Amino acid sequence: MAKVVSSNDGDLTLSDVSLTPKWRVFSGFEDVRPGASMRLNDQLVWSVSPDEWTVLGSRPGEDDVVDLTHVRAMFRLTGVNASRILAKICALDLGDDIFPEEAAARTLVAGVATELVRDDQDGVRSYLILPSRSFGLYMYDVILDAGGEFGLA
Amino acid sequence: MILVEEEPALGGHLRFGDDGDLQALANLRAAIEAQTAIEVMTDAVVAGRYDHNWVSVVQRDMAHVEERLVLARAKHLVVAAGTLERPYVFKGNDLPGVMLSTAARRLTNLYAVKPGDKAVVLTANQSGDAAVADLERAGVEIAAVLDARNGETVVEASGRKGVQTVVDSSGKRTDADLLVTAIGWTTSTALLNMAGDRPVYESRAARFLPSSLPLNVLATGGLVGDGTTDQLIEHGSAVGRAAARRAKTVKATWQGATSHAARGEIPTLDVDDHPELFRSTTHGFVDYSEDVTSKDLLAAAEEGYDSMELAKRYTTAGMGPVQGKVEAVNALAVHGEAIGASLLETSTTTWRPPYAPIRLGTLAGRNREPFRHSPIQSWHESHNAKPLVAGQWIRPDHYGDPEAEVRAVRSGVGIIDVSPLGKIDLRGTDVPRLLEFVYVNKWSKLQVGKVRYGVMCAEDGVIMDDGVTGRLGPDRYMMSTTSGGAGVVWNWLNDWLQTSFPEWDVKMTAVTDGYASINVAGPNSRELVGRLTEIDLDADRFGYMEVRTGTVAGVTDCFLWRIGFTGELSYEIHVPAGYGLWLLENLIEFGKDLEVTAFGVEAQRIMRLEKGHFIVGQDTDGLTQGFGVGTDWAIKMDKPDFAGKPELAWQKERGGYPRLVAVQTDDPTVVPPEASQIIDASENIKGRITSSRHSPTLGRSICLAQVEENLAQGGQRLNIRLPDETTVTAKVMADQAHFDPEGTRLRV
Structure with missing residues (x-):
C-alpha cells in the first residue's frame, strides 16, 4: 500500500510506491531511447543507459528479466512545485525544455545515484524517484525536508 | 528566465520617483507578471559570476528560509545592477x-x-x-x-x-x-568584472563604464549610460531581446544546428555630463x-x-x-x-565574488549525508544493537557482548545481517570470460550450483576486492563483493565490458539492495536452516562452497550458499529484501530451542581473524599486491590474461614483498593495537600489526601482521613496539589460521 504525504492544500503529494513491480530487461524495447520513457498498456518503460530498460508493471516476456522490485525504492512526487523541491536536491536542469514529460535520467539526488522519470499525472507535474532501496528512508526524509517550505509535511 | 532583485520589490530608483516614474514602474511590473516564464526573486542578489555563466544567487528572508544559495547556469546574463x-x-x-x-x-x-x-x-x-x-x-x-x-x-x-x-x-x-x-x-560593475570586463573611467560622466564583455554577458541601465526612463526601458528591452536571440542560438547549437545567428544589435546609451x-x-x-x-x-x-x-x-x-x-x-x-x-x-578595481556577504551556513547548505539501512535495521535498533558506521551503511556492531556472540556461534548457532554485501547479477554466455578476466583464479569450469572464492586485482596488481561468486544457472551467476566494494567493482566491470569487451554477452545488474542477506553460522546452522526450507541440506548433496536456489520460510526466489567466513558450517540466505524481517523473525522463532543468537560485525571480525581471513583495506593497503596475503594458490599465472597479471608476474619475479602472517604474542593477555610496529634489534620498522583481537575461542590474543619476507617463516621471533613505547615479543605462526587451520568445522 502506498504511503502518501501531502501538503496542507493538497497541491503536493509524496507517495512511497516502492512495492510497484519493477523489472530490468536488456532487449525488446529498442524504441525507447536512453533519456526517454514510454507508456505501453499497463507498463511504463524507460532507459537511462544503452541496452538497458527499466519496466514498471507486469513482468516483461523477455528471456533475461531481473526483478528490481526489491532493489529500488520508488517515490512519486506530484504537484506544480515538484520541480522546485527537486531543484534543491538535484543539479539536473528540470526545466520543461530540458527535462519534459517522458524524460528519464540517472542523476544524483541529495548525493545518491537515482533514476528520475518525469511522468505527469492528469497534466500535473510528477516525478518518479528511484534510489537504491537502502537509501529509501534517507531519500524520503530529504524530500520531505526540501518540500517543507512548499507545505509538504 | 530569472529576475534577481536585491531590494524587497522590483523597480530600483523608480520606486521613489515622481508620478511618471511610478506609472512607468506599474507598467513594467504588469508586463513582468504577464510573463509566466519569468521567475522573480526579490531580496536576492547575484553574489558571483563564474566560468560559463555559472551564477550564485543569495536569496534571503523567505517565509521558511532565512537565507539560501541558488546556483544557476545562465545561457545569458544581463547585468542591470545600476549605480x-x-x-x-x-x-x-x-x-x-x-x-x-x-x-x-x-x-x-x-x-x-x-x-x-x-x-x-x-x-x-x-x-x-x-x-x-x-x-x-x-x-x-x-x-x-x-x-x-x-x-x-x-x-x-x-x-x-x-x-x-x-x-x-x-x-x-x-x-x-x-x-x-x-x-x-x-557604477556597480562587480559582476561584469567577474566576467572579465575591465571597466574604464569616463571623466566626462565621472564614473566607470563597461568596456568589453563576453558574448554571453550583457549590461543595461545606469551601468552603461544615462537617459530618460523611456530611453532606459527601450535600451533594456533591446538588450533583453538580444540576450534571448543569443540564447536561442546557443540552444540551437546544442541541438546540433550549425547556424550562427547574428549577435543582435545592442543600441548604445549616451552618458550625461x-x-x-x-x-x-x-x-x-x-x-x-x-x-x-x-x-x-x-x-x-x-x-x-x-x-x-x-x-x-x-x-x-x-x-x-x-x-x-x-x-x-x-x-x-x-x-x-x-x-x-x-x-x-x-586603474580599475578588482571585484571578486561574493558581491554580497554570505553566511558560512548558507555556503555549506543542508547537512545531507546519505546513509544506507539494511531491510532489517528496525530489528537491530529494537534489540539494542550498537550502531557501526561502515561507509554509508549503518550496521550492528554488536548487541552487548561480542565475545559472547562468538561463543554462541562456535558452540551452537548465530545469525548475522550481511545485507550490505555487494551483489551483482550476471547473465549471458560470456560471464565466465569476464570472471576469468577480473579474478586472479580460474572460473571457466565452475559448475551450476558451485561457488568459488576470488580475489580481484587492479592493473597495478594491488588487491582491490574479494568475494565469492556462484553459478545459479547455466547462464546466471551471482557475484558478491565486500560491503564497501560493490560500487568500485561495479565500475570496474563496466569499464572492462564497455571499453575492452563490448562484444561479450554479459548483462549486469546491481542487486545489492534487492536481497536481505543473513548468514546462519555454527554447528547447529544446518539444523536451523533445515527447519525453514525444503532445499536438501544434506552434507553429501549440498557441500561446502555450493549454492542452491529455492524457497526459504515460504519466500520464493531465494538463493543460499554454503560458505565460511566465520570458519563454521554456515549458510548465507539471500531473500528478496522486503522479506528480510520475516526471515529473521522465522530464524529466531524456529531457533529458540537451539538458542540462536544474533551476532554483529565485531563478532564476525573476531571469528574471521581466528580463521586468518584477511579483509581488503584492513589487512591489505594501497600497495599490497596479489602475492603475499595467503592466497598465492589462487593466482593462476597460466591463464592467458587477467587484470593485473603483468604486474603480478613482475611481483613474483622480483620477490622481496611483505607477507601477511598470523602472529601471537608470548604474553597471551597483551593485544597489540592495530598499526603497532614490528621492529628489529636496531629498531628499524619491519612490519606492522594489521588486525588484532582477544580470541574468546582460544582465550588469548591473536593478530594478523604484514612483515618483511625474511621474517615470514613460521616460528620467527618478532618484537612488537606498542604505542606506549614498550616492546613485547611474539612469534609468527605456521598457519595463517589461528583456529581450525584444516577447516574441518566447515566441512561437516
Whole structure:
C-alpha cells in the first residue's frame, strides 16, 4: 500500500510506491531511447543507459528479466512545485525544455545515484524517484525536508 | 528566465520617483507578471559570476528560509545592477544628518519619513534637484541649494549630535539639521568584472563604464549610460531581446544546428555630463566601515605607500564589510591626489565574488549525508544493537557482548545481517570470460550450483576486492563483493565490458539492495536452516562452497550458499529484501530451542581473524599486491590474461614483498593495537600489526601482521613496539589460521 504525504492544500503529494513491480530487461524495447520513457498498456518503460530498460508493471516476456522490485525504492512526487523541491536536491536542469514529460535520467539526488522519470499525472507535474532501496528512508526524509517550505509535511 | 532583485520589490530608483516614474514602474511590473516564464526573486542578489555563466544567487528572508544559495547556469546574463550614489568627502561627512540624495528621496517618497527640518542640498545632478523638490513637498525648509555644476560646494558640516551648521565654499555658514549631497555615481560593475570586463573611467560622466564583455554577458541601465526612463526601458528591452536571440542560438547549437545567428544589435546609451567631485578642500571619511579618512590616505602616501594596492592594505580602506562598493572610487581619487596622478584614468578595481556577504551556513547548505539501512535495521535498533558506521551503511556492531556472540556461534548457532554485501547479477554466455578476466583464479569450469572464492586485482596488481561468486544457472551467476566494494567493482566491470569487451554477452545488474542477506553460522546452522526450507541440506548433496536456489520460510526466489567466513558450517540466505524481517523473525522463532543468537560485525571480525581471513583495506593497503596475503594458490599465472597479471608476474619475479602472517604474542593477555610496529634489534620498522583481537575461542590474543619476507617463516621471533613505547615479543605462526587451520568445522 502506498504511503502518501501531502501538503496542507493538497497541491503536493509524496507517495512511497516502492512495492510497484519493477523489472530490468536488456532487449525488446529498442524504441525507447536512453533519456526517454514510454507508456505501453499497463507498463511504463524507460532507459537511462544503452541496452538497458527499466519496466514498471507486469513482468516483461523477455528471456533475461531481473526483478528490481526489491532493489529500488520508488517515490512519486506530484504537484506544480515538484520541480522546485527537486531543484534543491538535484543539479539536473528540470526545466520543461530540458527535462519534459517522458524524460528519464540517472542523476544524483541529495548525493545518491537515482533514476528520475518525469511522468505527469492528469497534466500535473510528477516525478518518479528511484534510489537504491537502502537509501529509501534517507531519500524520503530529504524530500520531505526540501518540500517543507512548499507545505509538504 | 530569472529576475534577481536585491531590494524587497522590483523597480530600483523608480520606486521613489515622481508620478511618471511610478506609472512607468506599474507598467513594467504588469508586463513582468504577464510573463509566466519569468521567475522573480526579490531580496536576492547575484553574489558571483563564474566560468560559463555559472551564477550564485543569495536569496534571503523567505517565509521558511532565512537565507539560501541558488546556483544557476545562465545561457545569458544581463547585468542591470545600476549605480550607487557616492558620498562626498569633507569635514564632518560622518555626522548624522549628512545624507545622500537617494536616501532622502527614499525616506520621503517610499517610507513617508521626513528626514529633517531644515536642509542644505549640494547637487550636481538631477537626483539632487529632485531631492530638493521632494523635501519641499515633505515640508522640509530648504535653507540653501549649492549647485556643484556652478562650482559651489560644501566645506564642512558641524554640530554636536548631528548636523547643526553647514559651511559652503564661499565661507557662508548656514544653520541646518540636514545636509543632502548628490555629487555623483559609482557604477556597480562587480559582476561584469567577474566576467572579465575591465571597466574604464569616463571623466566626462565621472564614473566607470563597461568596456568589453563576453558574448554571453550583457549590461543595461545606469551601468552603461544615462537617459530618460523611456530611453532606459527601450535600451533594456533591446538588450533583453538580444540576450534571448543569443540564447536561442546557443540552444540551437546544442541541438546540433550549425547556424550562427547574428549577435543582435545592442543600441548604445549616451552618458550625461557630470562634474567630477570626490573630495572637498577639507578632509573627511572615505571608508565609513573601516574608519579611514582622506587624511589617512594622504599620510599613507607620505609614508611611502605610493601604490593603491599597498595603501589599501595599510589603511584597510575598502577592506570592511562594504568591500569597496561605496568607497573604492573615492579612495582611488584621494590616493591619486596624494601621489599626484589621476588613478581613475589608469586603474580599475578588482571585484571578486561574493558581491554580497554570505553566511558560512548558507555556503555549506543542508547537512545531507546519505546513509544506507539494511531491510532489517528496525530489528537491530529494537534489540539494542550498537550502531557501526561502515561507509554509508549503518550496521550492528554488536548487541552487548561480542565475545559472547562468538561463543554462541562456535558452540551452537548465530545469525548475522550481511545485507550490505555487494551483489551483482550476471547473465549471458560470456560471464565466465569476464570472471576469468577480473579474478586472479580460474572460473571457466565452475559448475551450476558451485561457488568459488576470488580475489580481484587492479592493473597495478594491488588487491582491490574479494568475494565469492556462484553459478545459479547455466547462464546466471551471482557475484558478491565486500560491503564497501560493490560500487568500485561495479565500475570496474563496466569499464572492462564497455571499453575492452563490448562484444561479450554479459548483462549486469546491481542487486545489492534487492536481497536481505543473513548468514546462519555454527554447528547447529544446518539444523536451523533445515527447519525453514525444503532445499536438501544434506552434507553429501549440498557441500561446502555450493549454492542452491529455492524457497526459504515460504519466500520464493531465494538463493543460499554454503560458505565460511566465520570458519563454521554456515549458510548465507539471500531473500528478496522486503522479506528480510520475516526471515529473521522465522530464524529466531524456529531457533529458540537451539538458542540462536544474533551476532554483529565485531563478532564476525573476531571469528574471521581466528580463521586468518584477511579483509581488503584492513589487512591489505594501497600497495599490497596479489602475492603475499595467503592466497598465492589462487593466482593462476597460466591463464592467458587477467587484470593485473603483468604486474603480478613482475611481483613474483622480483620477490622481496611483505607477507601477511598470523602472529601471537608470548604474553597471551597483551593485544597489540592495530598499526603497532614490528621492529628489529636496531629498531628499524619491519612490519606492522594489521588486525588484532582477544580470541574468546582460544582465550588469548591473536593478530594478523604484514612483515618483511625474511621474517615470514613460521616460528620467527618478532618484537612488537606498542604505542606506549614498550616492546613485547611474539612469534609468527605456521598457519595463517589461528583456529581450525584444516577447516574441518566447515566441512561437516
